[in-house]
Amino acid sequence: MSCALAIVTHSYYSAYQISYPNIFSMHDTDNDDCAEDHHQPDVEPKGLQPLVITFQKGDSLNRILCENRVSAQEADKIIKAIKRKFGNITFQIGQELTLEFAGSINDIALSKLSFRHLTDAEIVITAQENKQYLVEKKPFLLYKDVRFLSQKLDSSFSVSAKESGVPSKMIRTAILNLGNVVNIKNKNSTDDHFKFLYEVYCDKNGNFVKSGNILYLSIRVKNKEHFLYGFAKDGKNTEYYNHQGECTSIKSSLVRPLDGRVPITSKFNLKGRWHPIKGYKRAHxxxxxGACSGTPVLAAGPGVITQAGYAGGFGNTITITHNSGYKTVYAHLSKIKVKRGQYVKQRHHIGNVGSTGLSTGAHLHYEVLINNKHVNPLSVTKMPNFNLTGTDLNKFKQNIQKIKMEIKSKDAPTVYVTERKL
Ligand SMILES: [Zn+2]
Known part of the structure; x- marks a missing residue:
């Protein structure tokens, strides 16, 4: 038996033993009022705690259940019930399973089994009165922590932040937005430091699940201070800005909608070309x-999905409406991965290349429109920038003041944690 299982089993027994004093007190009492209790066949095992078991190398669900008071027959029933609903579920080493029990001391039965599935769901198996098991997928409750770090830079920012427990995805985001200039290894400087206010999402036990947004980051390196602010001008979708409200997280150009070396098989041509299927001249x-079927198609810029569905000769088509009258269209897709009304960031995976509609083979037909007029996608190099202006800029400045006050009240060399339910 593995170490973790041994500990868990031990805690099970200690929980089990806690119920004994209750039984003894009932048996030892002289009080006649309790006479009836003597004849009760069973006593509820009060204090029986749920078991939290960590999946170890070589474990299986069957083994975990059988080692924890579930009969082989019941374990088989549970596993089959899960398989019927969700197919084969694979467990990760280190994944936690929670077992809850009901019944009496002599007849303990599993009442509930639950475990995480993907990042935001939980599979819950509940014993029913008809001796069957109900298998459900429930949203996994995440809690948002806002963490604050104020620290000297003894080595590079990425090393120092990592040592302080900042998730690596967040460090990458910071460097991507501020540039490598903040990541200098500077051992001699005494006043280089960083202040970092950021969000993480944890499970109910406080275990890290995923990164959230950076709220504020200042890095002082080589006598220069660099600032980064996370700000959602629509209240929902966070982008990153410098102190002046200039956007650092969106390239001010549309990016190529496909990764890798993909050849252009047909160019933009408003004068017309022979349509390969229709057999007459028409504009392209x-x-x-010319990408293979299934190749991920990426959003050329951030925006709102204004079309996502089948559109005649275009087959499965997505249209993204960007700011300042820009639109991009992606046609002949094999798969659409977004919904109308959804906001997508630049390079969001929106669908896959296919050959739906009037198409002779797998390819992506990609269009760019400015104020509803088609332009050559290859000549669009600049898009209006995403810098904050007007009321957005005012809101941003107010937000900076709020964050600065928050940091002033928290500024200490230790990690500060506040927990807020999502
Ligand atoms: Zn085309």
């Missing part, structure tokens, strides 16, 4: 990328 209002 976009470019064709």
């Amino acid at each position: 209002k976009g470019v064709d990328y």
Whole structure:
């Protein structure tokens, strides 16, 4: 038996023993009022705690259940019930399973089994009165922690932040937005430091699940201070800005909608070309990328999905409406992974290359429109920038003041944690 299982089993027994004093007190009492209790066949095992078991190398669900008071027959029933609903579930080493029990001392039965599934769901198996098991997927409750670090830079920012427990994804985001200039290894400097206010999402036991947004980051390196602020001008979707409200997280150009070396098989041509299927001359209002079926298609820029569905000759088509009258269109897709009304960030995986609609083979037909007029996607190098202006900029400045006050009240060399339910 593995170490973790041994500990868990031990805690099970200690929980089990806690119920004994209750039984003894009932048996030892002289009080006649308790006479009836003597004849009760069973006593509820009060204090029986749920078991939290960590999945170890070589474990299986069957083994875990059988080692924890579940009969082989019941374990088989549970596993089959899960398989019927969700197919084969694989467990990760270190994953936690919670077992809850009901019944009496002589007849303890598993009442509930639950474990995490993907990042935001939980599979819950509940014993029913008809001796069957109900298998359900429930949203996994996440709790948002806001953490604050104020620290000297003894080595590079990425090393110092990592040592202080900042999730690596967040460190990458910070460097991507501030540039490598903040990540200098500077051992001699005495006043280089960083202040970091950021969000993480944890489970109910406080275990880290995923990174949230950076709220504030200042890095002082080589006598220069660099600032980064997370700000959602629509109240929902956070982008990153410098002190002046200039956006650092969106390239001010549309990016290529496909990764890798993908050839252009047909260029933009408003004058017309022979349509390969229709057999007559017509304009080609976009470019064709000859990518294999299934290749991920990426959002050329951030925006709102204004079309996602089948559109005649275009087959499965997505349209993204960006700011300042810009639109991009992605056609002949094999798969659409977004919904109308959804906001997507630049390079969000929106669908896959296919050959739906009037198409002779797998390719991506890609269009760019400015104020509803088609333009050559290959000539659009600049898009209006995403810097904050007007009321957005005012809101941003107010937000900076709020954050600065928050940091002033928290500024201490230790990690500060506040817990807020999501
Ligand atoms: Zn085309």
